[in-house]
Amino acid sequence: MKGLLLKDLYTMKGYAKQYVIVFVLMAGWAVFMKNMSFLVMYAIILGGMLVLSTLSLDEAVHFDRWSIATPAGARGMVREKYLLLLLAVAAGTAAGFLLNLVLVTLFGGMGSFEWEGLIITAVLFVIAYAVMLPVNFKLGVEKARYVYIGTVLGAAVILTGVLKMFEYSGRPLEKMTENPPVLMGVSACICVLALAVSYAISLKMVKCREW
Amino acid sequence: MITQNAVDVKNLTKRYNGFCLKNISFQIPWGCVVGFVGENGAGKSTTIKAMLGLLPVEEGEIYVAGHNVREEAGGDDWREYTGVVFDECNFPAELRIKNISKCMKYIFRTWDEQRFSGYLNRFELPLNKKVKELSKGMKMKLSIAAALSHDSRILILDEATGGLDPVVRNEILDIFREFVEDEQHAVFISSHITSDIEKIADYIMLIHKGKLLLYENKDELIYNYGIVRCTGQQAARIPEELIKGKWENAFETSVLVKDRALFENDGLEALMESPRDARPVLDKVTIEDILVYMVKNEVQL
Structure with a gap:
């Protein structure tokens, strides 16, 4: 497994320049919008996209076979x-936070930083990848890409619905986020469960x- | 890992819509090269994939280096002894040659960096180049170098020489010959280029529409078979049991016959009804002739 991971890291290194350029542009956009949580969210998404790229490259030359x-x-x-996905999302999150720290230090107060939104984004994307990976292993990366987009959109719609329900029921989301460890714990459980089920299906x- | 055969396949069956690999059984002895021929869609790649555990099969047993491929017990260690080269280079385009060894040593427990760099030198593959910058021949050489740089004792090659020029193909065939000089090694090579198979194989295996038509020693095959070129009337005088394939056109009838010795000397004259008839000719066969005649006539030995 270590050898396969190294292979992916070397492959991604070949695209590093492009990813850095995109990330820097997004950092500029985040500064312009005065929304630093956007940058970290984007870093998480970018981390996931790297996994998708390696899947695509593997399929192109039948490295998987x-x-x-x-x-x-x-x-x-x-x-x-799966390990690469976790590493990429973790690295993306770390890079996002680090750049956020640098930008806040350089430019001072940059508006609000919504950590709740970040956690929800991370959960959403982990779920999207948990759905996408078995599809990739069954039908190939092109179909998996559509499933991924569909899952992100579907999950976003469901999430918005849930938030609205919270609002109408008189129990706004703030109540939930008053207790960060609970939100983080629930999110972590959802991610672990989604990835474990996804892994078992992928292997099959x-x-x-x-x- | 002392087994009688490098590979032992028994009653392998795989069904698809419109195609079925029917009850295939064969062995690959140690110290031998087995050439696997057949037309497109005959079942060559399906057989190879089944041998490598790359597709689920309905029935049959497959043993590679003594390991039952269909059983999960025992893990994937047997793959350490199996070198695989497909019809294309499977390394990602962005990977540099110098980094391949760094990855492989964690994939294969028995990876030998020195042997790999020896092959790179021999093939003149530049360390700093990315896979995408290599020619097709160089890519195939890289795949072969990787397949030979761990403790591979069985080489399984699926159209590994396809699309290469004759010089590179010869160079690669030399390496396979060297590999099989060790009596504890074996090569299973599938190819459309029957001349390659003829150069290197000890045994020939012919598959057609999922059925194994022939599995015979190459030298005996070439020695025992012949093509009689004659008229239709003369062909009719050849005993049916000797005919393994026939090809007719307006000018000539060509008959693939077994026991060519029977036709040498007086045998051909026996086909002539009168001394004025054109004398039939007995030609030597190539593997390609055998493939074409047998597939056309779907004869089973």
Whole structure:
């Protein structure tokens, strides 16, 4: 698995310049909008996009088929992609926070920083990837990309509905966010559960698929 | 890992809509090269994928280096002894050659960096280049170098020489020959280029529409088979049991025959009804002839 992870990191290194440019542009946009949480949200999304890129590159040359035929096997290949996703989202979040810190230090107060929104974004994208990865292993990356977009949009609509329900029921979201550890704990549980179920399905898909 | 055969396939069956790999059984002995031929869609890649555990199969047993491929027990360690090269280079385009070894040593427990760099030198593959910057021949050489740089004892090659020029193909065939000089090694190579198979294989395996038509020692095959070029009337005098394929046109009938020795010397004259008839000719066969005649006639030995 370590070898596959290294391969992805070397591959991503080839695209590093493009990602840095996009990230810097987004940082400029965040400063202009005076919304630093946008930057961290974007970093999380960008981290996830890197995983999608590696899936696409693997599929283009059938590296996935080759890696299953090595001692890494189907299990190693699937595990590596989930680990890469966690690392990429974590690295994206860290980079976002770090850049946010730098920009706040340089330019002073930059408006509100909505950590609740960030957690919800992270959960939303982890769920989208949890849905997308088994589809990728079953049907390929192109169809998985549509599923990913559909899941993000669907989840956003559901989330908006839930928030509205909270509002109408007289229990606004602020009540929930008054207790950060609870929100973080619930979010972490949702992510772990989604990824665990997704991993099990992905492994089954890989084993049942013809490579 | 002392097994009688490098690969043992028993009653392999895989069904698709409109195609079925039917009850395939064969063995690949150690120290041998087995050439796998057949037309497009005959079932070559399906067989190879089944051998590598890359597709679920309905029935049959597949043992590679003594490991039952269809059983999960025992893990994926057997893949350490299996070098695989497909019809394209599977390394991502952005990867630099120098980084491949760094990744492979964590994938293969037995990865040998020195052996890999030896192959890179031999193939003149520049370390700093990205995979996407290599020619098709160089990419295939890179794949072969990787397949040979761990403790691979069985090389499984699916159209690995396709699309390469004759010089590169010869160079690659030399490497396979060297590999199989070790009696504890074996090569299974599928290719459309039957001349390559003829150069390197000890055994020939022919598949057609999912059925194994032939699995025979190459030298015996070439020695025992012949093509009789004659008239239609003369062809009719050849005993049915010797005919393995026939090709007719307005001018000539060509018959693929078994036991060519029977036709040498007086055998051909026996086909002539009168001394004024044109004398039939007995030609040597190539693997391509056998493939074409047998597939056309769907004859099973």
